[in-house]
Amino acid sequence: MDLPRYPYHQSLEQRSGQPQRRPVVIVGAGPVGLTLALDLARRDVPVVVIDDSDHIGSGSRAVCWAKKTLEVFDRLGIGEAVARDGVRWQRGRVFHGEREAYAFDLLPEAHHKMPAMVNLQQDQVEARLVRAVQLDSRIELRGRHELIGLVQDAQDPSRGVTLNLRTPDGLFDMHADWVVACDGARSPTRALLGLSFQGQVFEDRFLIADVRLAEGARPRGLDPARPERWFWFDPPFHRGQSVLLHAQAEGLWRIDFQLGRDADVEAERDPGRIRGRVAAMLGTDQFELAWSSIYQFCCRRAERFRVGRVLLAGDAAHQVSPFGARGANSGVQDADNLGWKLAAVLKGEGGDVLLDSYEFERIEAADDNIAHSTRATDFISPKSALSLRLRKAALDLAARADFAKPLVNSGRLSMPTEHVDSPLSTLDAEAWAGGPAPGWPAPDAPLAGGGWLSEQFGAAFLLLAFGWPVQAQGVRVITLPAEGVAATRYGARPGSVVLVRPDAVIAARWHRFDADAVRAALARAHGRPS
């Protein structure tokens, strides 16, 4: 598939020397910035997205898109295409040496619109995002606009932010009410803000190879008709290291070889050597090497995600190891969390503290993701002889004793973080037997008239009423049966009502509808005094 470009054009404001004040400028046209742009546009907020490049980066990079991300993409109009064109999988298998140690299933439950996980190479996802952005008249995507300076008025934040930009036609300034930095792990915006970006750097080197099997090739073990995530600890074809395998779309496979701390990076880049490693694994040399990269990774985050009227999202704010697919997925969730809040503040419907809650909730999520990612990385790459021996014991015992299975960690796959202490939530006043508590993600369920509950999320706050309809002000009500999948998933009784934020997070819930309580919870969730 041809990848769309966003070639440079001199903007009217640069040509005329008369900059306009923009509500939102997004720096960075990756998956996070483009998702946020589409989200804001759907809330009728015009957006300018700038990027120092004019095309989608090559290579597959991110591969796994989690259910929550697919639900976000779905309401932005590309979720069904990504789910259709990507490879669905839910089973993960973990091997130790020549044996299978353990297998897991991500979503053994039926009745969800979106699958647990879809694999699709990042450039293919970005292509769909770029096309959707280019079709939207409320979004302007400008290539080859490089951010070189950023000025805010500390005394008077309402004066907004000035962005100093370099384009092929020279320097010029843009002005924005709000700026969102989605410009990646090396974020120039973060550097201009002088924010620290600290954490742990892992010494191990990893080699990623994307390979396409030749027609009729018979790789050992792989069944393209049944895609699964395979992870090997210490396999016979790559002794002493780990290997991860994922199926991608269009017959592409992603293989990730751990090379260790002492790898000779230059030697490892040699395509002949890479082919040798892949051939040893697959038991055939009938494949094409489509892309490869050697990398090292870090788990770290920016000290703050908000500085005045500049917000950070995605890799600009936090970075994780690839084990667990928590990078791009958490970035898309940043955008999901931020979009409705920024729109509410711009429209005067929400208080400025909504944007502090973005920082609070997404730092909580980043720390959660970093903790998971760091633990997985420590398991995959033990730092001492005893750590290695304990891991060997856990893997050995996992094959014959249940207690050891949860100790094996080849990456815990991305799940939305539960924001238990969110300042936007109204805590339960009654006992609930189950279901998501305030701050937790709202689960999907099929609707009686066809369609899915997840398709209703996004546009505005929703009040889910179980059993019978209620009359509530300032919120859309959806009546659901008092029994069935939705009622079970939400832990609802007949008469229960659940308030859901536009980013599909539970804001409050009650067993009996009370208009005043709903009004107060809505105010709180908008960062307004009740």
Next chain:
Amino acid sequence: MNKLNLTPGFGAEADAFYAELIAAQAGLSDEAAADWLARLTLILCNHIGDREVLRQAFALANERHD
């Protein structure tokens, strides 16, 4: 006869437990870490205090599946 418990004991905290186990001996030399593990074994055996259960654990640890 008491039976050795083989059900997962840490629920959602399994990874946190494992990270703590690794952190507890981080920084020790290999020799010191092996001594640490031996002491830990004796401490836990005493805590369990049931020879029948411990015999089942010894057997499971012994078992090879080659």
